[in-house]
Amino acid sequence: MSELFLPQELIRKKRDGLTLGDSEIGFMVQGISDGSLSDAQLGAFAMAIFKCGMTMDERIHLTRHMMNSGDTLNWNKLNLDGPVVDKHSTGGVGDKVSLVLAPIVAACGGYVPMISGRGLGHTGGTLDKLESIPGYNATPNNSDFQSLVKRVGCAIIGQTSNLAPADQRFYATRDVTATVESIDLITASILSKKLASGLDALVMDIKTGNGAFAADYKMAQELAQSIANVSSNSGVPASCLITDMNQVLGHSVGNATELTECVEFLNTPKNSNDRLLELTIELSAYMLKLSNLEPDLDTARIKSKEALESGKAASIFGEMVSELGGPSDLMENPEKHLKPMPIIGSIQSNSSGYISEIDVRAVGVSMIHLKAGRTKSTDLIDHGVGLSEIVGIGQWVNKGDSLAMAHCRDKDQLDFLKSNIPSLMQLSENMPEAQNLIKEVLSSNEETI
Secondary structure: OHHHOOHHHHHHHHHOOOOOOHHHHHHHHHHHHHOOOOHHHHHHHHHHHHHHOOOHHHHHHHHHHHHOOOEOOOOHHHOOOOOEEEEEEOOOOOOOHHHHHHHHHHHOOOEEEEEEOOOOOOOOOHHHHHOOOOOOOOOOOHHHHHHHHHHHOEEEEEOOOOEOHHHHHHHHHHHHOOOOOOHHHHHHHHHHHHHOOOOOEEEEEEEEOOOOOEOOHHHHHHHHHHHHHHHHHOOOOEEEEEEEOOOOOOOOEEOHHHHHHHHHHHHOHHHOOHHHHHHHHHHHHHHHHHOOOOOOHHHHHHHHHHHHHOOHHHHHHHHHHHHOOOOOOOOOOHHHHOOOOOEEEEEEOOOOEEEEEEOHHHHHHHHHHOOOOOOOOOOOOOOOOEEEOOOOOOOEEOOOOEEEEEEEOOHHHHHHHHHHHHHHEEEEOOOOOOOOOEEEEEEOOOOEO
């Protein structure tokens, strides 16, 4: 009976706060996919959802129809000897966890088909970081992608045009109609892509704080619960960790700079940033527990650390890079392929004190200003520009001490960072109270774990 539906009437219905049925939502998603829904109608539909919200059933229907708007991956024919499991982050400044997490979980027996995105706004993109590697192919076809996951254990690629195509058009419309910040639409956007990957389990990293998309903690909680519930009701168990994004994750920002930190992390984990290590191991543990690879979180944490410290995760990452067209010796000779910028200089503190607060969002914006990120999806980026050795909250610095190392193309970029970055870091005579990196974990039962 879908032929009897009129887009304007369904938009009116949602505008007036009424509930849309499964077939009605299916009709609208079909219109998004085949172009029969005009841009104006799609924008109005997005705004109606933004203003009036959706019930849990509506979110589930929207997610399922968007998932089924294109290809879905089936792993049964590959006869894998372990579960298919993935992790997704809402994004943050310096968030490079995916790059080191995927090979750790693969080393523990999981299969990780990680479909990631590019940076847009103040947060960086996993694909942009990977494309710092010469020759890296982030767009293999589905068959090659699945074969690679089976052989290596993980593969990190970009979204293909046939994977949840309705989401691609819907997101582009939301981006220009001020409807991005909708729990309903964010849930469907994320899960339509993840569920199309044929997962057995999903772990979400929901960032909160001044450098996060969900700066408001209540919004982070609502999003976490929505994703956990919709995913579980769609047949994929999910746990959502709400984590702190009030400082850079790790010690670097940029693309090649973050990739370099990841190589160092995998090669010499004992020297890694404490917060990056903590979050990586915790997310890995939840992935192993949720997919039944390990019986409990404590055992899962031990197995994750062993996979990292043994070098097995580093080996898997190197194999993945090589299989996707990158150099075969990246892990052994990173400096050969991730070449340093012409100018590397220290950004010095103008005073002494404890680092008490960092405007993380502004740090991300400063990277965009230097073309390390994008203001629109078509922008070309400079993979080499970045910051490394960034100080963390609670660290004492003297006047003249380094706050970060700048990696620049020219002196103008260095001067910009030297004048900008110190103003984004607040110093105090007193050590700030330590904040938990992992604030809360939510699952589909609506209870805190």
